[in-house]
Amino acid sequence: MSHDISSETRTKAGFVAVVGRPNAGKSTLLNWLVGEKLAMVSKKAQATRKRMNIIVMHENAQIIFVDTPGIHEKERLLNRFMLQEVFKAIGDCDLILFLAPAKDRLDHYRKFLELNSQKRPHIVVLSKIDEVGQEDLLKRIGEYQAYQDQFLALVPVSVNKNVGKEELLDQIVKHLPSSPWLYDPELLTTTNIREIYKEMIRESIFDNLSDEIPYETDVIIEKIEELPGLDRVQATIVAEKKSQKMILVGRGGSTIKRIGRDARIKMEQFSGKKIFLELFVSVKSGWSKTKKSLSEIGYHFE
Template identity: 45%
Template sequence: MKSGSVSLLGRPNVGKSTLFNDLVGAKLASVSPKPQTTRNRITGIVTRPQGQIVFWDLPGIHKSFGVMNKRMVSIALSGLDSVDLGLWVIDAARDSQVDQFMLGHIKSRKPSLILVINKIDLIRHDDLFPMVDLYQKAYDFKEIVPVSALKKKNVEELEQSIFKHLPDGEPLFPEDSLTDVPERALVEEMIREKLFLYMKQEIPYSTAVHVDFWEEKKNLISIQAEIWVEKDSQKGIVIGKGGEMIKKIGSQARLDIEKLLGCKIFLELSVKVKEGWREKPALLDELGIRP
């Protein structure tokens, strides 16, 4: 049997979390059109007759300023040496210079990588070949696999390529496991995703979500979560006129959470000002954003 861990690596916004959810077959990671959506490591476990893969969705690697972003990048970089295989994900429709530059930097660590060219739905077929050629020269990839995570194109083929390059071994988790991330953290992610989807400009970046109450009764789970903002002026924006925005965030998040946990959810959201939380190590620890 094959068994191993596989990280999703690359710049922000290339589609790592979308691909991760496809590979795992469940929505565990938050996805949004804004860069730096993912802040923490999320694991997803896939068990097949051939073996088991433990996927790590990670934040994007970027030039980081500030305490939180520095932590995000060191979490992202942990996916270079602490795994059996990395998927280096690129956006086929975006300029490749930054990716080439980043690859140049990590080369010396000699990670075992598959190059995943994502978003091929956005390019012409003919543009793929020169790209493959360029990357083949840039690094000794185990394989190069073009996919469209959004259209779920070629994802099964990618899984087969991954199995080919995994070591032999026994599964680490029982075969019906989906993740080892606590449910609370997944719920926080589902709520945070809605903030990234619906809030504009710097607001989503100034928010965090913290579940502070959880009670299970028969077929209903009651959850209370705080949405942290950095400044008092942001509180009203998250709540919205007549509470409309926070209601929308809550009802959309509830749908995802009910699907994830498979039962009815009562979700109550509140907004709390935690001044400059992004720069405070103790608050980042509380959110689980730890390098």
């Protein structure tokens, strides 16, 4: 396929917001579609905090997927920021993918229909179909058919079994507007390297610590020095309490070393370069409680 960015009559491009409940598997789905590990993945809910654009080229189209935090109730200030990110993505997109794990009842979908007040067109992606039997899958599809006047298509997929990728991409392209491509077709994401490295460190915190600590921490990339074949990265993990700092550091620095090792491996796999990573831990009491402190870490309210 020749990449002719200027051919408006033959190309399509558009923004596709990927939404669903927390821990539905949005980031896993996007990494599968793009064929690279870009979006943060965690077994813990509400790990994704900000939107991230992931670009997939398919046939004559450029699909700009927008990964979003999970749809959930407004609780803490940070949760409100995350919900704001979802609404922005829905308001700015050409198409929505609603991710619905096959085991889920339709409550989350009904809630999404209420939130989609602008009636943006959407496709239901029935995911994790390998986790249910054929009878239960057919039953769930039948339940969604009751809403078939609401969605454009229903596409069953399984990331684990690599089922449904082409069908899903074909359906998306069918509903994108005619347009020249908006970005260089070699680009996989519009997110800068600083944000990607930050998310890889955050993912390593989620992987290595339990309970509330991952939710009450964040990461600030202090400095990146990009050299041929090597990136030197300095980053600070921000915690709410001194007790959390002690847990993050661990006995003899064991935990922070483990987090750093895991993050470095992720960063090297992504960049194809050697990574020299220096991690520090600081305490910023109540960092997630005020708009000012959240803004300092990169979460800007509108």
